[in-house]
Amino acid sequence: MLVLGIETSCDDTGVAVYDAGATPDIEGSGLLAHALHSQVSMHADFGGVVPELASRDHIRRVLPLIRQVMSKGGRDLQDLDGIAYTQGPGLAGALLVGASIAAGLAYALGIPAVGVHHLEGHLLSPLLSGDPPRLPFVALLVSGGHTQLMRVDDIGRYVLLGETLDDAAGEAFDKIAQLLGLGYPGGPAVSELGQSGNPSRFRLPRPMLGSPDLDFSFSGLKTAVLTVLRQRAGDTRTYADLAAAAEAAIVDVLTAKSLAALEVTAINELVVAGGVGANSRLRSRLSEEARTRGFAIHYPELQFCTDNGAMIAFAGVLRLQRGPGRSAAFTVRPRWDLEDLSPVS
Ligand code: KG4
Ligand code: ZN
Numbered sequence: 001m002l003v004l005g006i007e008t009s010c011d012d013t014g015v016a017v018y019d020a021g022a023t024p025d026i027e028g029s030g031l032l033a034h035a036l037h038s039q040v041s042m043h044a045d046f047g048g049v050v051p052e053l054a055s056r057d058h059i060r061r062v063l064p065l066i067r068q069v070m071s072k073g074g075r076d077l078q079d080l081d082g083i084a085y086t087q088g089p090g091l092a093g094a095l096l097v098g099a100s101i102a103a104g105l106a107y108a109l110g111i112p113a114v115g116v117h118h119l120e121g122h123l124l125s126p127l128l129s130g131d132p133p134r135l136p137f138v139a140l141l142v143s144g145g146h147t148q149l150m151r152v153d154d155i156g157r158y159v160l161l162g163e164t165l166d167d168a169a170g171e172a173f174d175k176i177a178q179l180l181g182l183g184y185p186g187g188p189a190v191s192e193l194g195q196s197g198n199p200s201r202f203r204l205p206r207p208m209l210g211s212p213d214l215d216f217s218f219s220g221l222k223t224a225v226l227t228v229l230r231q232r233a234g235d236t237r238t239y240a241d242l243a244a245a246a247e248a249a250i251v252d253v254l255t256a257k258s259l260a261a262l263e264v265t266a267i268n269e270l271v272v273a274g275g276v277g278a279n280s281r282l283r284s285r286l287s288e289e290a291r292t293r294g295f296a297i298h299y300p301e302l303q304f305c306t307d308n309g310a311m312i313a314f315a316g317v318l319r320l321q322r323g324p325g326r327s328a329a330f331t332v333r334p335r336w337d338l339e340d341l342s343p344v345s
Contacts, residue, residue: 005313008098009090014309032073055093084316087115088333095332121311125300143274144170156343162214172218197244278305
């Protein structure tokens with residue numbers, strides 16, 4: 001089964017072609033080619049994503065990227081068995097670009113188009129590596145729009161264990177980056193500046209660290225950073241120390257809640273997915289905990305942490321291979337809970 005994946009939910013146009021062979025494949029080894037166009041430099045001047053500009057750029061990029069991956073993968077459009085596109089959640093106009101291209105191509109080729117949940121794509125992205133997790137697993141989904149802990153019982157069977165009550169972890173990174181005069185996206189910028197900083201000089205709050213639930217709250221962190229900045233002149237050292245302190249606070253909370261989720265569920269496999277999963281301090285901290293506490297940890301390859309077409313193609317393959325969930329309907333769902341997905345088997 002050969003599937004084209006199209007991701008246009010936010011500011012990356014991602015396209016991939018995936019060959020699952022004849023049998024169901026949850027090993028994720030069939031990626032033939034993928035390509036990505038990042039709009040980061042286009043949005044940088046505005047300090048965040050401008051939805052209208054994002055949609056227009058997706059329109060410009062998506063067809064050349066499709067041609068590129070088909071030729072890199074050595075296949076023709078006529079060889080495709082299905083098309084997977086991100087149906088939501090995301091920016092409505094941006095989602096519509098991927099959905100309409102998918103629907104149009106699928107109609108022309110006489111094949112199904114399947115709408116994929118963006119977070120299911122992230123959740124399954126570690127399966128694209130050579131070391132897939134075993135079911136059931138706990139997933140820490142940390143992106144610019146979401147911070148959630150999910151129990152994954154099977155593909156399509158997701159139970160929400162906890163989530164952020166306000167800002168997502170990536171959003172906190174992005175807002176703190178803005179306060180520190182850094183560019184967008186903020187996560188990598190804060191992390192880089194923090195490398196030369198002292199994480200202990202400012203003790204920033206760890207919101208909800210001790211709460212008995214598995215929820216998060218990150219909005220107070222940017223306020224704490226702002227308070228420090230108002231109290232003292234922002235010299236270079238202060239900025240670096242604040243970046244290091246903010247990263248340490250976010251990593252502490254994400255780590256503690258992930259460990260609590262493993263304990264509550266008595267599950268020994270943790271998957272970390274989404275853009276913030278690219279953070280090297282979060283990775284090394286969780287890997288250290290995994291070594292000492294004896295649980296297995298799985299990350300997507302770095303190139304599949306942030307938005308990409310490969311995870312959408314792969315999630316689409318699993319849905320197209322396993323039955324229902326197939327839909328050629330031309331709809332997008334800018335708001336969509338992961339728990340509302342239908343199981344695939
Ligand atoms: O998953 P993603 O690419 O897009 C969404 O679906 O939101 O995640 C983007 C988010 C941004 O907030 C960005 O600042 C954050 O992921 N991010 C990072 C790192 N790389 C990306 N945060 C911390 N450290 C990083 N290395
Ligand atoms: Zn994402």
